[in-house]
Amino acid sequence: MSDVPLIDARGIVRHFGHVQALQGADFSVGRGEIVGLIGDNGAGKSTLIRILSGTDRPDDGKIRVNGELVHFNGPQDARAVGIETVYQDLALAPDLDAAANVFLGRELVIPGLLGRLGVLDKSRMIRQTGEAMGRLGVTIRPSAEVFTLSGGQRQSAAVARAAMWATSAIFMDEPTANLGVIQTKGVLELIRRVRDAGKAVVIISHNLPQILEITDRIVILRLGRTVGQVAASAASVDDLIRAMMSGVLRSQAA
């Protein structure tokens, strides 16, 4: 049981017209693991993430979650099995407060008839948001409008939202792009906490030193194929660049 990966994608193929974005990519991630997904521009990272988070559909290939074959027809299907995605643009509504963003599309209503009419339970949403953020060590007032937050706080709010709803895995696209040094440190710390809570975390990034620092394992894509994977502790930035460019991973050959 324990050797069944949480998410296991095999032979994923996706083409857009004549463009072969993915030509049989393999990818897997287990619980309590941070996996980095790297590759040059056009290697298919984003396409793979979109497919695994339900916003795009593969032309071929199989995706298993907890060993069971799944077919995502939309992001809601991925969510239903506990997969959340933090996009690079964060997808936050700046005029709404942090709690409203955390519960966006999943609002809690008060019990009874008024609840059926859609009357929101704002205090419960604010409280639960505060509790979840407290557990993750995020210091944001749940009632603060997002546009009043700094870049790092916004990123933290987006990660906390994903962590709150994800029961199995979180995908993150460039989670620290546009952040300062200290803010980046805070977000990386937050990502480790999510991992330590038993969730799988998948990070796409071009920042290779950071990938080596934060992840447990790194999967390299090249021209739509998985060319290898390596434990972060056993690789260097040069190894990763060589693998991304040539498709040959030194530690694999060894």
Place this chain on the structure above:
Amino acid sequence: MSKPSAPFGGFTTTTELPPDERDAGSTLRRLRSIFSSQSAALFLVLVALAVFFSVLRPDAFPRVANVMNMATNASILLVLAVGSTFVILTGGIDLSINGVLVFSGVIAAMAMVAVGGDNPGVLLVGLVCGIAAGTAWGLMNGFLVAKARIPALIVTLGTMGMSLGLALLLTGGVDISDVPESLVLTVGSGRVAGVPILVIITAVVFVVGALVLTFTRFGRYTYAVGSSPEACRRASIDVTAHLIKVYMLAGMLSGLAGYLSLARFATTTLSGHLTDNLQVIAGVVIGGTSLFGGSGGMMGTLIGIIIPVMLLDGFVVLGLPPFWQQVAVGAVLIGAVYFDQLRRELRNR
């Protein structure tokens, strides 16, 4: 998964964010609280105007009759403005409300003439037909804006012309004045405890609109769609469906306003609402609702509608040319939008 997962147990430490991180938003927040109290500031303007006119004409302005007169003048505009507040909060605009108002009034009048007689049943038929006609136009607006993705400005400019033109075609350009007398005597000019029924109906519409906007999922999605449609789509909110509902609501309220206009003026007033749309949009925007969507609210709209009405009444009472009201409202409108832009620049810096 519909419930938040809670297996975070074991985290007791809290990463203290550095002070600059924590305070990054506070200056902005303070600046914003000044600007977002725009409706509070507006309320002070309203009170100041009332005091000003009352001091200059204590014998005429602060009279119950005059206040009721102002409330009646504001009522139909406010019904329209409740719908427009929702539309503008989504980042849209509805120019068609006055055309739809006239069209719905014509449909209501023709329906009542067709049924004939003068009894509550006939009045109800008129109401249902008027509201149905307005809602149908709203559905068309919503579909064209949200589904066909045509800019709201163009869609509603088009439907404004279409609805007004069709109203003129249906009537041959001649107002229908064959309105049931009981409608005019009750809804149109009746009073309960001294308060015009027209004002009571408007108050109910306003309160329901404000409650829906502030406390329900529908209201929250209205803000959210205006704030970031993309964030809504990622959160699996059906943005298209919500926009269509919002335009339908505006159309429905235009239909109701058409019925109220019919009751008040005892005729279809084909050419009597030509600038209602602009007055309503000006009121909503003066009230602090952003033309860019996402921020604003119903209290601001109430004040934004009342200020121009009070200015007009005040100028008339003072014996000044009432045309000054248009000048003043125009200036206030420009100022309100300028403040909104300043606020946006501050937060986007």
